Amino acid sequence: MTDHPTLAFEVNGEARECNASPEMRLLDCLRYDFGLTGSKEGCGEGECGACTVLLDGQPVLSCLVPVGQCAGRRVETVEAIAEKDPELVERMTETGGIQCGACTPGIVVTLYSLRQANPEASREEIRRALAGNLCRCTGYEGIFRALEDGHG
Amino acid sequence: MAERCGSLLEACRRLATEPGLRPILGGTDLMVASPHERARQGRWLDLSCFDEMRGIAERGGSVWIGAATTFTALQADASIRRHFPALVAAASEVGGWQIQNRATLGGNVANASPAGDSLPVLAVLEAVVVLGSAAGDRLVERRVPYAGFHVGYRATALAPGEVILGFELPLPGPGLEQRFQKVGTRQAQAISKVVVALAGRCAGGRVQTLRLAAGSVAATPVRLRQAESAAVGLELAAAAEAAGSAARQETTPIDDVRSTAAYRSAVLGRVVRRLVLSLTPDSE
Amino acid sequence: MYRWGGCSKLAELTYIGTSPPRPDGPAKASGLSQYADDVAVAGLWFGETVRSPVAHGRLRSVGWRRAAPPGAVLVTAADLPGPNGVQLIDDGWPILAEGTVEHVGQAVALVAAPSRRAAVLAAAEVEVDIEELPPVFDLSEARRQPSLYELELGLGDPEAVLDQAETVVEGEYRTGHQEHIYIECQGMTARWHPSGPRVEVSGSMQCPYYVHKSMVHAFGLPEEAVRVRADAIGGGFGGKEDYPSLIAIHAALLARAVERPVRIVYDRQQDIIGTTKRHPATMRYRSAVDAEGRLLALDVLVELDGGAFTTLSKVVLSRALLHAAGPYRCPEVRVRGRVLRTHTAPNGAFRGFGAPQVAFGIERHMDAIGRRLGIDPLTLRQRNALVPGDRLPTGQIVDESTSALACLESVARRTDFVTRWTEYQAAQTETNGTPQRGLGLSLYFHGAGFTGNGERRMNSPASARLTPEGRIAVLSAMTDMGQGAVIVFRQIAGEAAGVTFDDLEFPEPDTNEVPNSGPTVASRTTMIVGQLVARAVREVSAQVADWWGEQQPAASPYTVKDGRVVGQDGRSTPFAAVARSYLEVHDALEVTVRHQPAPGPVFDETTYQGPAYPTYAWGADIAEVEVDPDTLAVRPLRMAVAAEVGRAIHPRLCIGQIEGGTLQAVGWGLLEEIKLDQGRYLNDRLATYIIPTAMDAPDLDVELLEAAFPDGPFGAKGIGELPMDGGAPAVVAAIENATGLVVDEIPATPERLFAAQMRERSDD
Ligand SMILES: Cc1cc2nc3c(=O)[nH]c(=O)nc-3n(C[C@H](O)[C@H](O)[C@H](O)COP(=O)(O)OP(=O)(O)OC[C@H]3O[C@@H](n4cnc5c(N)ncnc54)[C@H](O)[C@@H]3O)c2cc1C
Ligand code: FES
Numbered sequence A: 001m002t003d004h005p006t007l008a009f010e011v012n013g014e015a016r017e018c019n020a021s022p023e024m025r026l027l028d029c030l031r032y033d034f035g036l037t038g039s040k041e042g043c044g045e046g047e048c049g050a051c052t053v054l055l056d057g058q059p060v061l062s063c064l065v066p067v068g069q070c071a072g073r074r075v076e077t078v079e080a081i082a083e084k085d086p087e088l089v090e091r092m093t094e095t096g097g098i099q100c101g102a103c104t105p106g107i108v109v110t111l112y113s114l115r116q117a118n119p120e121a122s123r124e125e126i127r128r129a130l131a132g133n134l135c136r137c138t139g140y141e142g143i144f145r146a147l148e149d150g151h152g
Numbered sequence B: 001m002a003e004r005c006g007s008l009l010e011a012c013r014r015l016a017t018e019p020g021l022r023p024i025l026g027g028t029d030l031m032v033a034s035p036h037e038r039a040r041q042g043r044w045l046d047l048s049c050f051d052e053m054r055g056i057a058e059r060g061g062s063v064w065i066g067a068a069t070t071f072t073a074l075q076a077d078a079s080i081r082r083h084f085p086a087l088v089a090a091a092s093e094v095g096g097w098q099i100q101n102r103a104t105l106g107g108n109v110a111n112a113s114p115a116g117d118s119l120p121v122l123a124v125l126e127a128v129v130v131l132g133s134a135a136g137d138r139l140v141e142r143r144v145p146y147a148g149f150h151v152g153y154r155a156t157a158l159a160p161g162e163v164i165l166g167f168e169l170p171l172p173g174p175g176l177e178q179r180f181q182k183v184g185t186r187q188a189q190a191i192s193k194v195v196v197a198l199a200g201r202c203a204g205g206r207v208q209t210l211r212l213a214a215g216s217v218a219a220t221p222v223r224l225r226q227a228e229s230a231a232v233g234l235e236l237a238a239a240a241e242a243a244g245s246a247a248r249q250e251t252t253p254i255d256d257v258r259s260t261a262a263y264r265s266a267v268l269g270r271v272v273r274r275l276v277l278s279l280t281p282d283s284e
Numbered sequence C: 001m002y003r004w005g006g007c008s009k010l011a012e013l014t015y016i017g018t019s020p021p022r023p024d025g026p027a028k029a030s031g032l033s034q035y036a037d038d039v040a041v042a043g044l045w046f047g048e049t050v051r052s053p054v055a056h057g058r059l060r061s062v063g064w065r066r067a068a069p070p071g072a073v074l075v076t077a078a079d080l081p082g083p084n085g086v087q088l089i090d091d092g093w094p095i096l097a098e099g100t101v102e103h104v105g106q107a108v109a110l111v112a113a114p115s116r117r118a119a120v121l122a123a124a125e126v127e128v129d130i131e132e133l134p135p136v137f138d139l140s141e142a143r144r145q146p147s148l149y150e151l152e153l154g155l156g157d158p159e160a161v162l163d164q165a166e167t168v169v170e171g172e173y174r175t176g177h178q179e180h181i182y183i184e185c186q187g188m189t190a191r192w193h194p195s196g197p198r199v200e201v202s203g204s205m206q207c208p209y210y211v212h213k214s215m216v217h218a219f220g221l222p223e224e225a226v227r228v229r230a231d232a233i234g235g236g237f238g239g240k241e242d243y244p245s246l247i248a249i250h251a252a253l254l255a256r257a258v259e260r261p262v263r264i265v266y267d268r269q270q271d272i273i274g275t276t277k278r279h280p281a282t283m284r285y286r287s288a289v290d291a292e293g294r295l296l297a298l299d300v301l302v303e304l305d306g307g308a309f310t311t312l313s314k315v316v317l318s319r320a321l322l323h324a325a326g327p328y329r330c331p332e333v334r335v336r337g338r339v340l341r342t343h344t345a346p347n348g349a350f351r352g353f354g355a356p357q358v359a360f361g362i363e364r365h366m367d368a369i370g371r372r373l374g375i376d377p378l379t380l381r382q383r384n385a386l387v388p389g390d391r392l393p394t395g396q397i398v399d400e401s402t403s404a405l406a407c408l409e410s411v412a413r414r415t416d417f418v419t420r421w422t423e424y425q426a427a428q429t430e431t432n433g434t435p436q437r438g439l440g441l442s443l444y445f446h447g448a449g450f451t452g453n454g455e456r457r458m459n460s461p462a463s464a465r466l467t468p469e470g471r472i473a474v475l476s477a478m479t480d481m482g483q484g485a486v487i488v489f490r491q492i493a494g495e496a497a498g499v500t501f502d503d504l505e506f507p508e509p510d511t512n513e514v515p516n517s518g519p520t521v522a523s524r525t526t527m528i529v530g531q532l533v534a535r536a537v538r539e540v541s542a543q544v545a546d547w548w549g550e551q552q553p554a555a556s557p558y559t560v561k562d563g564r565v566v567g568q569d570g571r572s573t574p575f576a577a578v579a580r581s582y583l584e585v586h587d588a589l590e591v592t593v594r595h596q597p598a599p600g601p602v603f604d605e606t607t608y609q610g611p612a613y614p615t616y617a618w619g620a621d622i623a624e625v626e627v628d629p630d631t632l633a634v635r636p637l638r639m640a641v642a643a644e645v646g647r648a649i650h651p652r653l654c655i656g657q658i659e660g661g662t663l664q665a666v667g668w669g670l671l672e673e674i675k676l677d678q679g680r681y682l683n684d685r686l687a688t689y690i691i692p693t694a695m696d697a698p699d700l701d702v703e704l705l706e707a708a709f710p711d712g713p714f715g716a717k718g719i720g721e722l723p724m725d726g727g728a729p730a731v732v733a734a735i736e737n738a739t740g741l742v743v744d745e746i747p748a749t750p751e752r753l754f755a756a757q758m759r760e761r762s763d764d
């Protein structure tokens, strides 16, 4: 159906338009309309965090956001965040925070936000911030190290 | 959800007249659907930008919380933190960070799951639910005491076309203590198997005021009236025992995929006992 | 926390024992790696699976409910071009149900449509008419039916000893289903070509050649007509060992029917409903012990719930039985086992492959012995642990690298185990509402590589060849599902050939490009295939150096070091330059080597006697938990893990494997549960199938120990599965230490603990 009004919003700093149904998931719009396949679908029901993106700077689950609610707003995906924070990418690689990588994009987005909000987060704070991002490979230790090893 | 805003009056009118159109705030309940349900997409009307549903403000003897307030916003607000620590505790245990950034108090209440974490808190804080609907060319408000809002399993006092605008929470009197405990399926990002909220006060080692409510132990979130009356007037330890066993008697939890009736019942009793026992014996 | 004090980098080695960053890290962290559903394909259609809603029945008909939705195509068993079976160990697993349905979720039909949404809607238009038949779910009923498989092994005459013994301890231990929850669900894309390889499939898989074999079988094509490629893999843990063959065939059937590329990607619910799980197990242990707790005889019965079809159950049972007596010395042992058939989805490969189940059994049983005799868990295990030269129930003599005692020492030292365990036990009765703490110990071992003569039979090859640029291309079918083969193979090859990472190339796993070096399973990648890689590249590099020596005899012989060919005079030339010169006078240089089993006794598959595994990796865990006395919620606080891994090629990755496996084991022990209702999984979503979050994960303190295995590359043993064995028994033992509640069934959910508490209270 193409009789939907055009939705305009900002994705990774660029103005984008989409004329899908406003109920469509932001995740599908990013992956299949815009080709931004960095955001992953691990569950489609808000449980795994692999689809995490920033909406107006806040981490949210793109599988639970209807694109209609993004009109006029700012979306940032892992593709852009990794470019903004190469240090985080490097640390995740070096500390064993990445194994299969399916959870990694969501975790990078969440950790990026955490670093902005609280650069010296304690392990307990890191755990809490990551509670919505499941990782089945690492046991989370390597991910914790990605933030902690830099504390000096 | 075509046009983002427009007027709330118009929105209520459409909700009353267009079958299948459903209001949406954070979408964290509504968007959870199987691919098949998604393919047969319903239509949603976005309420998240209406000013009438936003904001937190102290007004006279109560605090107004707009329905669209997210759990993240609740945790950050100074007035909520000062007056309603139990609500902050509940908000911080809903889902994970990403969910809290989107999930709203209004959505939690309208969704009316018996496991909703904020619901027992609103019950013990004796919130008033402020509803809005279109009557001709006017938006009318209706105030429903929280105790009368949940009328059956996932059924509420909301009339067709009526929406939740927000909540009025009476300021707690001096010395009123609040407690919240969630027993979830894991340490975080978990649905409650039992959830209990308490507001109460002791004097001279005896329970003077007590309000208790629980979720996941009945078809709706429930006030534990028998537990309350069993405990009031008793010395703290005895009150805790009495409230715990009365709470078990007045509820009939079920077996489901998350837990068993036997566990829920026993743990409800133990958590009620623990929360009552945690009150300061003399709040004066 | 982590440490690898025990595995210092050997002075003469360049890469082994170092932890260079994995090359795929940045692309994964930036969202640029291409997983099965990320690859853009022009003209792609989408496939959906129509599944059985009932557990058992006669399939009367399958067809469109009304007119076929425009554009949609339906495929049923009637459309199969060849045998209706997925070729694994046998081909008893139907591609699509035919005649009967045997479990809820069994694939009955497939539909394809031009969009994802249209495919989903079309699948709902398919009507499946089934006449229900009585299903079997209950193991007591399944016991009365023929088993899928039975097996027995042993040593001596345990029955005679048990009859005479003063102390006999008996127990029954149970473990439940476990779902893999790789974060990337299963997915596969297929397309047919008019020429060249006729059919091509790519997607998420551990074993491209398993998929290849099953495609060849299903479509009756010659081997060269089928091409299989692995995309980036978002986790496997065994779940992408057998099942991808089925989806590949499904996608290829649809692609053939619509004459377009077709992709099938499961959503999470379908993935949980349809795919294999860890076998639930019931284990009965009976042991005779002396007054010091030394095992005199052991009789074990292991029953696995195989589900409806055999798939890989035979090898799972065999590994289970071979590990059932645990890492303990026992002169008289009998282990029997069977796989029972129920009307549930087939259970299959999951990290550990039967060993975690019996590790739970034997470790709980050891705790039962300790409880009976009043011996603490550490002392009891120290008395019984295998030492080099001891005999396993197969008669195999364990080798010099047997490290059970060293692992126990490592974890006990770091936790001050006996003292604190004793204190916690004494504090059990003080339930004044504060959390109770406890410590639990487990000791375990894991046979590295295929069971029995698997490697001997497979005789897998790996190759190395010079590329025109003067690099060495390393050819193997191994996939990297996260475990880090991408970097470990670079280290092994670089070290063996004396070259740098820049001198190496690793083509993607593609059956057109790489030889069948066997499946990426059974912790065999580093130990077995890594050794092949080392041999192949070493040979290529040596041939190049020798040839160079012939050209420059004055400084001959030449060696290759740090990417340079070095003469006796100390002068050197870059390897790539020498290799290019070599190729100027030779057509090519390619070396293929095959697995060579170590000389010595051979495992006898009829008597189950002999060396079932070339060596074993060893581990011990100590878990510390906190239990809420009211809710019985358990929080694992920290775990000390010791793992003896032969040699840690890449300590950081090795530790990552141990950490990740340990948390999967803890999840299985505490949280992960599948409840069934009429054969339907009730926990079929991530909202109900609960795995650990970052808040549920203990702090993990892993210590790597090394005792080189001479036949592994630079001494390495296979370790991918080892950490799955110890976590569950350790946390359950810790709960017992904290609360006094004895739980012999996992997951040890608060509901189960509560039931145990009620039983205990009615007992006293
Ligand atoms: C992963 C995950 C974890 C979760 N964890 C928790 C948890 O721990 N505790 C918990 O309590 N909940 C949890 N939830 C459920 C959900 O997040 C909450 O119920 C949330 O508060 C819903 O708010 P929302 O704004 O997202 O609602 P929406 O999804 O937008 O709406 C929910 C329902 O309310 C209706 N509605 C919305 N706004 C109004 C209105 N103003 N008037 C009338 N009707 C309205 C909608 O039509 C819909 O039926 C979880 C959900 C997910 C996906
Ligand atoms: S896909 Fe969005 S949370 Fe899992």
Ligand code: FES
Pocket (backbone or CB within 6 Å): A097, A098, A099, A100, A101, A102, A103, A104, A134, A135, A136, A137, A138, C183, C234, C235, C482
């Ligand atoms: S790295 Fe595989 S799920 Fe996290």
